[in-house]
Amino acid sequence: MENKTFTISVYSENNVGLLNRISGIFLKRHINILSLNVSESEIETVSRFIIVVDTTEKWVQNIVGQLEKQIDVIKAFYHVDEETIFLENALFKIESSLLFDERKIQNIIKESNSEIVTVSRNFFVISKSGKRSDIEDLYNKLKPFGIMQFVRSGRISISKDKMEISALLEELKHK
Incomplete structure (x- = not known):
């Protein structure tokens, strides 16, 4: 598999220490973060990390899986450049x-x-x-x-396709 540029979006609660845990996931795998931006998201009280890396799709899938195991992470997605603005x-x-x-x-x-x-x-x-x-x-x-x-600045990015994060959060609220 060849390396590509991937944009990872991580939706999370805004809690102290999460950035450190997230960067540790990349550090353990010796994957350099090319760009990092953290801001409020379209959902009140939810932060969004935009992380840009150059790696293989297999590694980015593994990383997204590890990110989603973090207690404060609600959902993580990854996209190639053609899928984002x-x-x-x-x-x-x-x-x-x-x-x-x-x-x-x-x-x-x-x-x-x-x-x-x-x-x-x-x-x-x-x-x-x-x-x-x-x-x-x-x-x-x-x-x-x-x-x-x-x-x-770091990259800011939105996906071209609809991301179902709002529906996912609404679903979690009712459980």
Whole structure:
């Protein structure tokens, strides 16, 4: 079996220590987490972990099974990229004088569909949402001008198909 990029969605109660237990599952199997995002989900009081890994389908099935054995985990799913809609966000902090003195920076911002979110006397901040490759491309174009700070979020993702998590939670409520 060949390695692929998988996005794992874990719905859980929001309890202390779960992130540590989840990362331990990957650590034991020597599988690197490429991206991790934790946020509220569409269901009140339920958190959603989005974990991106590069592994085989056999390993991701095993991991999802292990994740679901965790006491706080309600349900876990996995998807390949073609089954999801996903993106990342990034912020770039650049020296302000370049915005006014270097026309090429303005063209890069416009061509990359980025936006300037703040401008101060000393710096300005560019925001970019998109696929990782789009963000890396913008990074490479801005790098020669000097990037003061850079940060990229983990992947956020929703599945193209309906996920039955709401129905599952409603069912569990009535048991």
